Amino acid sequence: MIDIHLTQNQVRLGHAVSGSATSDTDKAPDRVSARVGWMTEGRGDRDDEYFGEASLDVGESEFGTPDRLDFTLQIPSDAPPSYDGKILRIVWVVEVRLYLAWAKDIDATARFRVDS
């Protein structure tokens, strides 16, 4: 399981969202990555768009200890803000993925709000 902790639940467009992700999987991942983006929910087929990615190749210490990924991800100022409408919602997420050797990757998302 991946546990994502965001330092704030509400961010403005053009600012960054930051936090950390930890995992309690038995198997050590080859790589851990985090990215931020929006996706649509509602009546229509899903649209999504993801931005900047923070990643950690296990063994490197650039992002911290191997079992913890600290991230700061920039939200573009021209991206859509969060929206909750009648047949359409725009939700923002941080998605963290563990790339495991010879096993299915594990991912998790944490939602937060983006205001204009």
Next chain:
Amino acid sequence: MVQVDSDRPPKPEQTIDGYVLTDRGDKVSSHLVGMLFGLVFAGGGVFVFTIEDSLFNRVFATPFILVGLALFIIPLVGLWRIRRLSPGQLTAPEWPLQRGTTARLTHRRSGHRGTGPAVDAVGAYAKVLEVARYQQGTDTHTVTEEIARFPIEVHVLTTPGALVAELRFDIPPDVPQSFHARNNQIEWWVFVEPSTASSAIDGSSFKVQVSR
């Protein structure tokens, strides 16, 4: 993933007067198709006449000819009404429009052959729509939901040979901005509807871009 979108509002043409959008709604084609359908219908009736001028053929063919003529004439009248005025143009001093500001736009339509249209009133409003598209099997369905509508204040200017109207409306800060993805959109539309006491005039519609 990332969207390639054909429903994005058209990019306005930048001129010395501001940013100009032209109403590209194709209102001529549907009338032409109707006229063609009428010609085929009436032509079929006439063809039956030419085979043999008998009482049976007259009774059989006459309704086809009458209906065909009606199908031809009704769109012809519609086409004539459309031809009275050129396609509408909407000019904005700034682009895109901003939430929380007052939009001041100019709507212009020229009369053909230099004659000014005799317009008694011009109504206008803005509409915000959520549009969602989804695939079911091989069919694509589109659902549209109106989420807001605003009256637009209209001031008609007397200009020889053209219908010119100044439009003004407040864009509330809490209404969503334009959003355009492949399957989901939030669309802002401005509708302008001129009318005369005697006959209807087709209106103009413009998809505009509203940002934060």
